[in-house]
Amino acid sequence: ADKGYQAAGGSVRTPFKRHRYQPKLSRRQKAVNRAHARIRARGERAIATLKTWKILAKLRCCPRRATAIVQAVLVLHHVETSRCSG
Incomplete structure (x- = not known):
């Protein structure tokens, strides 16, 4: 904090x-x-x-499933940013 x-x-x-x-x-x-x-x-x-991922604003599911979705989104984001920058 x-x-x-x-x-x-x-x-x-x-x-x-x-x-x-x-x-x-x-x-x-x-x-x-x-x-x-x-x-x-x-x-x-x-x-x-x-x-920045608008889909997460509409996410309505259990926290365990949301955690898996957020992890997948971050992996996709990192793959995309590393592909574009290098």
């Missing part, structure tokens, strides 16, 4: 947030934030890619 979900707790991971009267973040905290941003960016790109 992003910095807006600081109190989410549980298995939700959020980056460190500097508070108003607190000094700068430590090097370790900045490194953790960079690693978190890298992981989060991959998820954001995947979601943006899936949103």
Whole structure:
């Protein structure tokens, strides 16, 4: 999650947030934030890619079947993009 979900707790991971009267973040905290941003960016790109496929907006089936369909869509997308770019 992003910095807006600081109190989410549980298995939700959020980056460190500097508070108003607190000094700068430590090097370790900045490194953790960079690693978190890298992981989060991959998820954001995947979601943006899936949103380009209009068929998924009309998808009405069980989550297990939807997962298989989404995986197939991503494979087709990657095959198509690698074919066009190289």
